[in-house]
Amino acid sequence: MKTFEEKWTAWLDDQLTGKELADFEASLPDKEAAEAEKRDATKLGTLLKQELGAQPFSNEEFFNHQLRERIARENAQDQHGRGGERSTWWTVPRLVWTGAASLALFMICAVAVMREKAPSERSEYLTQILNMRVDPVVSPNATVSVFETKGDRVTVIWTEGLQSLPSDYAAK
Amino acid sequence: MRVRRSLLLAGLVTLAMIVAPSATAAHVVWSGLVIAQNVPEPAPIPQELTHIEQTLKSLFGYNQFQVIGQSSKTLRTGQEDWLASSKYFALHVDAQGETDAGYTVKLKLYKELELLLETDAKLSTRSPLVIKGPQVGDGQLLLVLLVNDDERTEQSPHGHRHAANQANPVVTAWRRLSRAIQDVLP
Numbered sequence: 001m002k003t004f005e006e007k008w009t010a011w012l013d014d015q016l017t018g019k020e021l022a023d024f025e026a027s028l029p030d031k032e033a034a035e036a037e038k039r040d041a042t043k044l045g046t047l048l049k050q051e052l053g054a055q056p057f058s059n060e061e062f063f064n065h066q067l068r069e070r071i072a073r074e075n076a077q078d079q080h081g082r083g084g085e086r087s088t089w090w091t092v093p094r095l096v097w098t099g100a101a102s103l104a105l106f107m108i109c110a111v112a113v114m115r116e117k118a119p120s121e122r123s124e125y126l127t128q129i130l131n132m133r134v135d136p137v138v139s140p141n142a143t144v145s146v147f148e149t150k151g152d153r154v155t156v157i158w159t160e161g162l163q164s165l166p167s168d169y170a171a172k
Numbered sequence: 173m174r175v176r177r178s179l180l181l182a183g184l185v186t187l188a189m190i191v192a193p194s195a196t197a198a199h200v201v202w203s204g205l206v207i208a209q210n211v212p213e214p215a216p217i218p219q220e221l222t223h224i225e226q227t228l229k230s231l232f233g234y235n236q237f238q239v240i241g242q243s244s245k246t247l248r249t250g251q252e253d254w255l256a257s258s259k260y261f262a263l264h265v266d267a268q269g270e271t272d273a274g275y276t277v278k279l280k281l282y283k284e285l286e287l288l289l290e291t292d293a294k295l296s297t298r299s300p301l302v303i304k305g306p307q308v309g310d311g312q313l314l315l316v317l318l319v320n321d322d323e324r325t326e327q328s329p330h331g332h333r334h335a336a337n338q339a340n341p342v343v344t345a346w347r348r349l350s351r352a353i354q355d356v357l358p
Contacts, residue, residue: 110346110349111345113349114345114348125298126298127293127294127295127299127300127301128294128296129291129292129293130276131291132289132291133289133291139288139306148299149231151226152223153296153298154227154301155293155296156301156302156303157291158304159304162288162289164306165260165283165307165309165313166308167309167310167311169259169261169313170207170311170313171259171260172240172258
């Protein structure tokens with residue numbers, strides 16, 4: 001069941017026929033005024049078709065338009081991609097910078113520590129005797145001295161007066 | 173968030189610095205009981221003593237050096253202890269930690285169960301230790317301790333100790349740094 005507005009539009013467009021057309025025109029309260037309105041609408045439609053018809057793009061404008069749309073799409077994708085990478089902290093450049101910074105920090109610390117205490121020949125590279133004790137009951141007259149040889153840096157603990165033992169003690 | 177990540181990174185670096193030196197410090201300590209004697213036809217000096225042969229001969233005046241007991245111990249933690257023993261003597265070596273240039277050790281020489289002498293020493297990788305022990309018959313008991321680099325010993329067992337004994341300044345600095353951090357940490 002069509003509404004009055006639908007029938008009115010169809011009547012303006014000359015889409016009603018037969019009994020439907022007769023019934024609709026019979027239902028109009030003022031047929032003369034309606035006819036005048038129909039003529040005005042037809043005239044307006046014709047005028048609009050003439051004046052506001054779609055203006056086709058020329059080739060150059062068409063390709064420019066396509067190109068601008070493509071650039072806009074790519075820019076949008078780039079921004080989206082960069083936004084995605086931003087969520088990951090360990091980007092390659094940051095890893096490189098972090099590694100370089102760590103290495104630099106280590107080198108600074110290493111140099112600082114090396115300079116802090118220059119290794120002296122005596123303390124670093126020669127064996128040091130902290131203390132020495134000979135059992136005074138077994139060897140009451142024992143004495144101990146310590147020295148280093150020059151050539152091959154042998155540290156020697158030299159004892160004197162230890163109790164002598166028979167040759168049997170040389171057994172393996 | 174960034175602060176947390178930075179702290180995590182710093183923690184990992186610190187952990188690596190603490191762990192790394194102990195992982196790389198692997199030395200073999202050779203400890204031997206040696207009888208020095210003068211004999212008409214001296215036997216060749218044991219391989220372990222070749223590089224200090226002239227020093228031993230000139231210091232003690234003997235022409236033969238015979239190993240009667242020995243032990244080679246690979247130090248991983250610097251806290252190991254071991255025994256080099258002969259029939260009557262035993263040398264107990266108790267490593268008590270690593271130093272910049274070697275290890276701190278406590279040495280005890282026993283004649284059977286009797287303690288003859290004891291000493292605490294900082295044993296350097298570049299400096300062998302020789303202890304003159306008691307007179308045994310017409311000879312002399314010597315105690316010798318040498319620190320060798322583990323890898324070098326496996327690859328070249330016939331000497332050339334000098335290169336291995338060079339102290340690496342970077343390694344030394346690394347150890348000092350890690351020790352400083354260990355001292356600071358609770």
